[in-house]
Amino acid sequence: MRRPKPPLFLARAPYRRRRLRDAARLLPVVGIFLLLLPLLWTPDSRVALRSGDVIYFFLVWLGLIGVAAAFAPGLRGGDGTDDEED
Amino acid sequence: MPFNLLVLSCLLYVAFLFAVAFLVERRAARGRLGWLRSPLVYTLSLSIYCTAWTFYGAVGYAARSGLEFLTIYFGPTLVFIGWWWLLRKLVRIGRQYHVTSIADLISSRYGKSNLLGVIVTLIAVIAATPYIALQLQSVVLSFGVFASAAPDGSRPLDPGQTAVWVAVGLAFFTILFGTRNLDAREQHHGIVTAIAVEAVVKLVALLAVGSFVVWGIAGGVAEVIAKIDAADLSAWQVEPGRWTGLIFLSAAAVITLPRMFQVMVVENEDEGHLARASWAFPLYLLAMSLFIVPIAVVGLERMPAGSNPDMFVLTLPLAEGQGALAMLVFLGGFSSATSMVIVESIALATMISNHVMIPLWLRLRPGAAAADDLRSVVLMARRLAIAIVLALGYGYYHVSGGSAALAAIGLVAFLGVAQVLPAMLGGIFWRGATRTGALLGLLTGLVVWAYTSFLPSFGPGAALSEAVFTQGLFGLSWLRPQALFGTQTMDPITHALFWSMALNVLAFCLGSLFTFPGPVERLQGAAFVNVFEGSVGPQRWARGQVDPEALLGMAQRILGEETALSFFQDAARSQGKEGFLPDPTPTFLDQLETRLSGSVGAATAHAMISQLVGRATVTVEDLMAVASESAQLLEYSTQLEAREAELTRTAGALREANEKLTQLSLQKDAFLSQISHELRTPMTSIRAFSEILTDGDLPPEAVMRYGRIIHDEAKRLTRLLDNLLDLSVLENGSVQLNLGLASLQGMIDTALTAARQTRPDRDFLVVRDLPSEAIYLKTDADRLTQVFINLISNARKYCDAARPELRIVVRQRAGRVTVDFIDNGKGIPKDSQSLIFEKFARLTDANRAGGAGLGLAICREIMTSLGGAVAYLPGQKGAAFRVTVPLRLERQAA
Numbered sequence A: 001m002r003r004p005k006p007p008l009f010l011a012r013a014p015y016r017r018r019r020l021r022d023a024a025r026l027l028p029v030v031g032i033f034l035l036l037l038p039l040l041w042t043p044d045s046r047v048a049l050r051s052g053d054v055i056y057f058f059l060v061w062l063g064l065i066g067v068a069a070a071f072a073p074g075l076r077g078g079d080g081t082d083d084e085e086d
Numbered sequence B: 001m002p003f004n005l006l007v008l009s010c011l012l013y014v015a016f017l018f019a020v021a022f023l024v025e026r027r028a029a030r031g032r033l034g035w036l037r038s039p040l041v042y043t044l045s046l047s048i049y050c051t052a053w054t055f056y057g058a059v060g061y062a063a064r065s066g067l068e069f070l071t072i073y074f075g076p077t078l079v080f081i082g083w084w085w086l087l088r089k090l091v092r093i094g095r096q097y098h099v100t101s102i103a104d105l106i107s108s109r110y111g112k113s114n115l116l117g118v119i120v121t122l123i124a125v126i127a128a129t130p131y132i133a134l135q136l137q138s139v140v141l142s143f144g145v146f147a148s149a150a151p152d153g154s155r156p157l158d159p160g161q162t163a164v165w166v167a168v169g170l171a172f173f174t175i176l177f178g179t180r181n182l183d184a185r186e187q188h189h190g191i192v193t194a195i196a197v198e199a200v201v202k203l204v205a206l207l208a209v210g211s212f213v214v215w216g217i218a219g220g221v222a223e224v225i226a227k228i229d230a231a232d233l234s235a236w237q238v239e240p241g242r243w244t245g246l247i248f249l250s251a252a253a254v255i256t257l258p259r260m261f262q263v264m265v266v267e268n269e270d271e272g273h274l275a276r277a278s279w280a281f282p283l284y285l286l287a288m289s290l291f292i293v294p295i296a297v298v299g300l301e302r303m304p305a306g307s308n309p310d311m312f313v314l315t316l317p318l319a320e321g322q323g324a325l326a327m328l329v330f331l332g333g334f335s336s337a338t339s340m341v342i343v344e345s346i347a348l349a350t351m352i353s354n355h356v357m358i359p360l361w362l363r364l365r366p367g368a369a370a371a372d373d374l375r376s377v378v379l380m381a382r383r384l385a386i387a388i389v390l391a392l393g394y395g396y397y398h399v400s401g402g403s404a405a406l407a408a409i410g411l412v413a414f415l416g417v418a419q420v421l422p423a424m425l426g427g428i429f430w431r432g433a434t435r436t437g438a439l440l441g442l443l444t445g446l447v448v449w450a451y452t453s454f455l456p457s458f459g460p461g462a463a464l465s466e467a468v469f470t471q472g473l474f475g476l477s478w479l480r481p482q483a484l485f486g487t488q489t490m491d492p493i494t495h496a497l498f499w500s501m502a503l504n505v506l507a508f509c510l511g512s513l514f515t516f517p518g519p520v521e522r523l524q525g526a527a528f529v530n531v532f533e534g535s536v537g538p539q540r541w542a543r544g545q546v547d548p549e550a551l552l553g554m555a556q557r558i559l560g561e562e563t564a565l566s567f568f569q570d571a572a573r574s575q576g577k578e579g580f581l582p583d584p585t586p587t588f589l590d591q592l593e594t595r596l597s598g599s600v601g602a603a604t605a606h607a608m609i610s611q612l613v614g615r616a617t618v619t620v621e622d623l624m625a626v627a628s629e630s631a632q633l634l635e636y637s638t639q640l641e642a643r644e645a646e647l648t649r650t651a652g653a654l655r656e657a658n659e660k661l662t663q664l665s666l667q668k669d670a671f672l673s674q675i676s677h678e679l680r681t682p683m684t685s686i687r688a689f690s691e692i693l694t695d696g697d698l699p700p701e702a703v704m705r706y707g708r709i710i711h712d713e714a715k716r717l718t719r720l721l722d723n724l725l726d727l728s729v730l731e732n733g734s735v736q737l738n739l740g741l742a743s744l745q746g747m748i749d750t751a752l753t754a755a756r757q758t759r760p761d762r763d764f765l766v767v768r769d770l771p772s773e774a775i776y777l778k779t780d781a782d783r784l785t786q787v788f789i790n791l792i793s794n795a796r797k798y799c800d801a802a803r804p805e806l807r808i809v810v811r812q813r814a815g816r817v818t819v820d821f822i823d824n825g826k827g828i829p830k831d832s833q834s835l836i837f838e839k840f841a842r843l844t845d846a847n848r849a850g851g852a853g854l855g856l857a858i859c860r861e862i863m864t865s866l867g868g869a870v871a872y873l874p875g876q877k878g879a880a881f882r883v884t885v886p887l888r889l890e891r892q893a894a
Helices: A012-040 A051-077 B003-029 B039-049 B057-081 B087-096 B102-109 B114-149 B159-178 B189-218 B221-230 B240-256 B258-266 B271-289 B292-302 B309-319 B323-364 B374-400 B404-418 B421-429 B435-454 B466-471 B492-514 B519-529 B548-559 B561-574 B586-600 B602-613 B616-695 B700-732 B744-755 B781-798 B855-865
Strands: A046-048 B235-237 B740-743 B765-768 B776-779 B805-813 B816-823 B869-872 B880-886
Touching (some): A012 B240, A051 B271, B039 B323, B087 B258, B087 B421, B102 B421, B102 B519, B102 B602, B159 B189, B159 B323, B189 B271, B323 B602, B404 B435, B404 B492, B421 B519, B548 B561, B548 B602, B586 B602, B616 B700, B740 B744, B776 B880, B781 B816, B781 B855, B855 B880
Antiparallel strands (some): B740 B776
16 A cells, blocks of 8 residues: 655654754764764874864763763653654 | 671571562563553663672772772763664663573574574683682672671681672572473563662662762761862873773773673563663762762771772761671672672573573484473572573682682673673674674674783793793793783773773674674674564474374473463464464564573574474575565565556556546537427427518418428427536536425325326226235425326327226335336337437337437436336336336435
């Protein structure tokens, strides 16, 4: 049987839920970007270990965890059974 | 600190873990797990990612290569905060299809191919063996640290002996709690909880030693930062390729490591836990690595040159005289090592027994599925596999002699298990991935990894000869293991990662693109890839000629008697059968297979059922392709049929409506001509007589006579118009009813009196039964009386008997009252009986006494609005009408 066609436009609440999922999908991409960024800081591949680097990495890390924690409750509700695709 | 005390506390700690595992198992057996299945325990159990390699080794790693150790944690962090991509699907698939291990996942995705399961098991065992050896080594090393630090220093400690004892102890613990029973879902609550406890211990230990180093030794955060900037380890190599490669590698490993898969997917209780773990587990990793750099920096500064940085976590507190702290750290390291070994050996044992031992055993003894007690065989296989895995680990440790070569083995092992990644990701996201593709990819990856990473890790001259390293295999310089195809710029691990992954993915994709998957494979692929849509079921069994009793026997041997019986009973009940033997429907066989695969793996469960169902699988496979197409056709034609039936219905309804409309139109025409005729007759006489009157000079008697005629005709007109109006009001249903209690007898009396005016010349005998009329009705008395009058008048008018007689019979039954008016005339001919209630229907013009033929039509309308009916009653030797009226007319019925 042909599956019923999903609606073209959504109400506000499901719309927000889907954008939250998009954001959750984007988060690791942002994370990769931020974690690779320091590679571009110095032209030389061998550099001194600076405390600034350490702090940068831990702040980025903590930030990613914080955002993921903010997303998690909203994502848990809908388990994606009904409206899987955008 | 006395060494004996160390051993004692170590034993006490193990005993404590035993107690935890035991108590939890007991609670689980009673089904009261409560908070033990919380997201917290799930998150903590994930911490087996942090083994002794990271607990001790991270500091050493930081001391040698600066911040590079962070990549080992960044990968998992990215995977977990991006759980919506991958982990969610993985966990859903694992739960839905009762996946027992990563080998089981791959094998059941690619058409329940046991060959793939064997290869994945092989990769996992090869990669895990050195890793387990590494854990043993770390425990031995940490024991050694304490032994040498002991004041007397006299006690000789044989590292080999320690390793043996640790290995045996771990095997004992794992067998005790890992193979207690064959669970339907292969979950081990006791062990998971023990691991969660260990996770807390190692985190607390590392945080404690870190805090001690920062605030106790260095003197505060600012000082530590100054020390970092001043430290000698200032040269950290950020080679972009290696940095990126290691992040990718650790991300791949966290998904594919057998122990991670075990705690993440197999032991998962609730998908919601993953949402919490998505940030809580990265937070745990962050906490674990928070103090690594300070410890490394302070350790390099404080400890004598040449001391092993891997042991800084332990040697720093010891050197500062903090025996209790060192003890805590030791227990932390011990926890990391033991928890990893326990879970890894359970995961590997499941894979080995399900994909190697049991299939082999079934192959050797073909009738075994139905004959022997498989339950104990599987459990024995598990125990044996655990022992084998630990023996392999110990053997590796013994052979390598605890050399420094072990230190690099962590990444090598990561790379080994990462070879499963393409087949796994391809399997759950790409329906086009085929078994051949997966097989080629895995084999290519395994070979390239072994050649470029695993074998060289033993060092030149060990597994690969010096000549191979420098000149390449067979003297071909482009086959040098660490400079494949002349790529020399990468460091060994990046090089191995690059080539193994590239060739693995290439082989996997090409193999998938150029082969055609079998039907079972395609169904499994669709079921896995579309797991969230839930529309495609897994492979279905055909209705085989299998004896349910044999199935029950087999299930009992795997699931245990009670479980199997209740499972069969439930299935039978859902089929509407009594007893324990359901029909072997495809649905039931599917359920049974899923249930069994939770215990022995998908491939084995499939093989065992097909042994009983016979060659059904083969025909199923053949039928499958046809079946899916014919099912679609069937669906389509069913749809067409439904649509056609609907069209027929609509056409019928339209035809009916059309007929009705035509009839109504005819009726309307008839009505119009009737009414104009009825109106014209009195009008004609009125006009004629009024013309005569206007002529004048008429005798007064004539004037009076003509005047009376005009008056009579006008009265007739008025009556006709009144009736018409009445009728239209009644027909519209807009009539106002005046409900009240009234005596039926009274109404009949009134009606008889009023009707006497009709043909007062005739003498009518009225027969009544007065007691039966003593009924009070709740109705509109005036309207009902009007009906009675009409019926009695009709009788007076049309009854043609010589001695007319009217019988009025009243009956009451079931809340309704019937009043029959029966005369002794000729009655109404049968073919006219249906017409008399129509407007202007008059049977004969012989007796037209001023009626327009509207009387009965009005009666019918009145009775309808009173909730009753009036009907012609045939077979009464005369004209008979029956009025039916409800005893109590309610308002809404009006």
